[in-house]
Amino acid sequence: MVKxxxxxxxxxxxxxxxxxxxxxxxxxxxxxAANMAAKILEVVIKAKAQIQYWS
Numbered sequence: 001m002v003k004x005x006x007x008x009x010x011x012x013x014x015x016x017x018x019x020x021x022x023x024x025x026x027x028x029x030x031x032x033a034a035n036m037a038a039k040i041l042e043v044v045i046k047a048k049a050q051i052q053y054w055s
């Protein structure tokens with residue numbers, strides 16, 4: 001479980017920090033997705049507010 005495959009590590013060394021656990025990685029990915037969704041929602045809400053303001 002703790003053992004790191006060297007080839008995999010070399011392939012991904014520029015993309016992910018070292019010694020990141022899979023759980024932490026998944027958490028960060030989910031957090032990123034949640035942040036993106038929140039930003040999109042914020043833009044949509046602002047756009048609707050603008051449309052109501054102008055109409």
